[in-house]
Amino acid sequence: MPLLELKNVTKTFGGIVAVKDVSFSTESEEIVGLIGPNGAGKTTIFNLITGVYKPTEGNIVFEGQDITGSNPVSIVKGGIARTFQNIRLFNKLSVLENIRTVLYREADYNLGNALIRTPKVTRIEKKLYDKSLEYLEVVGLTDYVNNRADSLPYGLQRKLEIARALALDPKLLLLDEPAAGMNPDECIDLVELIMKIREKYNLTIILIEHHMDVVMELCPRILVINFGEMLMEGTKQEVQNDPRVLRAYLGEEYINA
């Protein structure tokens, strides 16, 4: 059974068709690359999977359950976490609190306890603090625990966002251009991190990325989207050698020239 399956998903905004009849599925613990030119509809697909948008047509099935049109919160609880193309952290909170905020779903103290701050609250807060540290250790941010999230350099903000997504304990992780704006060294670092977390948490990952080195390094299977439609699906060799992909990225005239 595939972990995630999109069946003929279409999304229109007024007259604009952002995603048209897209179908694909991912197996457990697989890394799938999602590539395509700018504006092809890649992020829209992520938004459809995570419930930000409801599909106009088609179905999305996760672990055998139809999650089409469910609200984002219940989808997250079902086990799908994501990062964002433009980093979205809780800027004014510390690095650690960014993680702990996500872990609060495990905190079972009630409002009364919180208001008078009973020992139970202190104990749970401490427990979640330690747990947050573990996630920060995985991505290598332990030196920045008390820094405010928006004071981190760009690359580290990306890592913090990944750590926050991990703290949601997902089965499926959607990474939206994690390497955007990174230099080659940072890209290598990121590839290692993604390998590591997949191993450690048995994750299935869908990766949107424009850095082809990153995609080719990480993804045995790649989906190519163009103008909202599925252009092709294949191994990295197949994608690299497919004239349609080159045409989509570079345009007709450059291919013939």
Place this chain on the structure above:
Amino acid sequence: MDYIYGVMAVICIEIIATVGLSVFTGFTGLFSLGHAAFMAIGAYTSAILTYFYHVPFVLALLAGMVMSGLVSIILGFPTLRAKLRGDYFAIATLGFGEATRVILENLAITQGARGLPGIKHFTTLPVAVIFAVLVVWLTKNFIWSKFGRNAIAVREDAVAAEMAGIDLFKVRMLSLIYSAMCGGLAGGLFAHYLNFIQPAMFTSILSTQLTSAVVAGGMGSITGPVLAIALFIAVPEVLRVANMWRLVAYGLILVLIMIFRPSGIMGYHELSFEWIFNIFKKKTRNKAAGKRRV
């Protein structure tokens, strides 16, 4: 001396309302221009209970808080469910505030625009101080718990918060109820301090004062708004001798804060010894650095 006690009592009462509002506006990031209505509801509920039904003071205060909380659910359910954004929500609260005042002016039990005279004087300065300290303490605990942290997450980035499994409606609703109940408590204390209430006391001017105290004090601080509201009440009182100029001073404070502390007096910090210490440390470090450069 009575006069100074009086000003201090009013400051304490308004601190309660402001701290409550700072949870909603400062920490959850939704602007309200109608929180005076919650003070009015708390004031009238508790005053009617002690005046007509001779209910004990503390119980009446509690009833005022509960009433404000219930009304805030009526306000919050449609507006927060619809995820009204920023200014739209503010306009909804403005309408709510005015509507509440007009209703109070037209009910028989509130005695309309004439108001309720002869309410018993239960709110002495120590009572006001105790409640203010209690509310500040409770609010601090609230903010430093999962409830407050979730609220900050929603303020910082609603989309990311939702994708982190935080239910925006629940978080915003809880903050609204909390702030409304603080407003209700402040209103109840206010009624039993002044011994007289009338709808005209709870206009949008009061709402605006509360909101500007939160903004001027620092959105994301509890102590900042406490300082700001104390300043807003104390300065015009001190300048009473200067007569008409005191309103200018009020405006001047706001302008000065906007220029020198654009994110509020305290910004996102809390006033603590540690914070003051760090400022001095930074100052001396900067001075040393400056000397070296020369």
